[in-house]
Amino acid sequence: MSARPFGFDTLQLHAGQTPDPTTGAQAVPIYQTASFVFKDFASAEAIAAVEDFGFEYSRVGNPTNDVLERRIAALEGGTGALALGSGSAATAYAILNITHAGEEVVAAKTLYGGSFSLFANTLPRHGVRTTLVDSANPENFAAAITERTRAIFVETIGNPDINIVDFEAVARVAEQNGIPLIIDNTFATPYLFRPFDYGANVVVHSATKYIGGHGTSIGGLIVDGGNFDWSNGKFPDFTTPDPAYGGFIHWDKWRDVPGAGNIVFVMKARLHYLRDLGACLSPFNAFLLLQGLETLSLRLEREVASTQRIAEHLASHAEVEWVSYPGLADNPSHALARKYLPRGPGAILSFGIRGGLERAKKFIESLELFSFLANVGDSRSLVVHPATITHSQLTKEEQILAGVRPEQIRLSIGTENIDDLLWDLDQAFSRSAG
Numbered sequence: 001m002s003a004r005p006f007g008f009d010t011l012q013l014h015a016g017q018t019p020d021p022t023t024g025a026q027a028v029p030i031y032q033t034a035s036f037v038f039k040d041f042a043s044a045e046a047i048a049a050v051e052d053f054g055f056e057y058s059r060v061g062n063p064t065n066d067v068l069e070r071r072i073a074a075l076e077g078g079t080g081a082l083a084l085g086s087g088s089a090a091t092a093y094a095i096l097n098i099t100h101a102g103e104e105v106v107a108a109k110t111l112y113g114g115s116f117s118l119f120a121n122t123l124p125r126h127g128v129r130t131t132l133v134d135s136a137n138p139e140n141f142a143a144a145i146t147e148r149t150r151a152i153f154v155e156t157i158g159n160p161d162i163n164i165v166d167f168e169a170v171a172r173v174a175e176q177n178g179i180p181l182i183i184d185n186t187f188a189t190p191y192l193f194r195p196f197d198y199g200a201n202v203v204v205h206s207a208t209k210y211i212g213g214h215g216t217s218i219g220g221l222i223v224d225g226g227n228f229d230w231s232n233g234k235f236p237d238f239t240t241p242d243p244a245y246g247g248f249i250h251w252d253k254w255r256d257v258p259g260a261g262n263i264v265f266v267m268k269a270r271l272h273y274l275r276d277l278g279a280c281l282s283p284f285n286a287f288l289l290l291q292g293l294e295t296l297s298l299r300l301e302r303e304v305a306s307t308q309r310i311a312e313h314l315a316s317h318a319e320v321e322w323v324s325y326p327g328l329a330d331n332p333s334h335a336l337a338r339k340y341l342p343r344g345p346g347a348i349l350s351f352g353i354r355g356g357l358e359r360a361k362k363f364i365e366s367l368e369l370f371s372f373l374a375n376v377g378d379s380r381s382l383v384v385h386p387a388t389i390t391h392s393q394l395t396k397e398e399q400i401l402a403g404v405r406p407e408q409i410r411l412s413i414g415t416e417n418i419d420d421l422l423w424d425l426d427q428a429f430s431r432s433a434g
């Protein structure tokens with residue numbers, strides 16, 4: 001390929017794929033196979049020793065998944081990526097890749113419910129302590145860091161509070177402390193925000209959401225920014241001989257791979273955590289996620305425009321107490337949204353309905369087009385009640401900490417006609433009244 005820097009709409013269709021050499025198939029073939037026949041003994045040994053990037057066994061690598069990995073790396077502006085069986089696996093592996101028992105992570109407190117639980121409960125049981133901070137002030141991250149902190153973790157658009165962090169300020173805090181900034185970019189996608197352009201070092205995705213875009217498959221991705229110095233002394237696993245691989249040193253082996261660059265983070269995650277813990281993505285799901293990814297920008301353009309309209313409609317509605325969407329001028333994240341997400345702050349909003357929890361339940365049951373379910377990023381519009389569903393595993397205190405309120409309803413806006421969506425909301429307000 002020539003050196004032309006192709007645009008996003010072009011890359012989402014073409015990046016990472018060369019037509020199948022055997023058949024010329026234009027669509028990415030589904031390589032539905034557990035393992036791959038070795039050419040001969042020498043190449044088998046080279047692949048086993050990771051001297052060659054050839055495929056061996058689909059837990060660790062597969063050609064369909066490989067296209068998805070290359071495509072998301074191109075769209076994010078990263079050096080490489082790792083496809084996984086879920087977004088939760090992507091977050092967990094990204095943290096495990098750089099922490100040991102006795103070390104710490106500092107994270108924003110407004111997180112996806114599953115990530116909140118990972119940080120609040122599961123990681124501490126394995127000795128990794130997490131401090132959850134109010135991300136509105138970047139100083140809070142700095143104040144929570146100790147000499148044992150190994151990462152800062154935030155979401156591009158917080159959940160369910162729909163808040164935005166000052167990424168450059170937080171990236172500076174991470175850099176000053178010699179630790180990576182990991183950003184969960186699920187809600188924004190690289191179409192709306194590219195974290196590496198603002199100093200992030202690792203990106204994780206739940207591909208289940210906007211990347212797949214059709215609510216068909218669970219999948220996750222880790223993307224390597226290739227821009228972090230893992231040899232700074234805080235990450236000895238990267239710079240000392242790895243007994244699991246004949247004593248090679250990850251930092252030496254992957255920091256300048258021809259055609260890719262520094263892919264140290266994702267290679268180590270692949271060779272330790274995907275190989276040993278095994279949350280691999282099925283090639284069939286990789287195919288469905290690729291199919292969705294081809295139209296990512298088209299869907300989001302429509303969805304973001306509709307979300308802005310709906311946010312404005314709700315903000316002036318008598319039955320609504322408050323609306324949280326950074327596209328509204330009075331939102332606390334409005335200025336940050338304009339700076340970092342000029343194409344719009346996503347297609348998810350939350351609002352408080354007058355009448356509290358009971359009214360919220362009636363309202364949700366009265367909707368006809370919006371599907372009541374626990375997901376976001378589908379082409380169909382979705383509704384959920386965070387306090388009783390997505391964030392229900394949090395204690396009352398944790399819910400308050402994470403910004404989850406009883407009257408709160410979260411909407412994920414799809415590609416339906418905007419007039420139909422506004423109609424559905426209005427008829428549900430009427431039917432749930434009184």
Ligand SMILES: *Cc1c(COP(=O)(O)O)cnc(C)c1O
Nearest residue numbers: 086087088112184186206208219
């Ligand atoms: C859904 C989601 C996850 C978890 O991803 P799964 O694919 O459901 O495992 C993580 N982060 C965010 C922001 C999400 O929305």
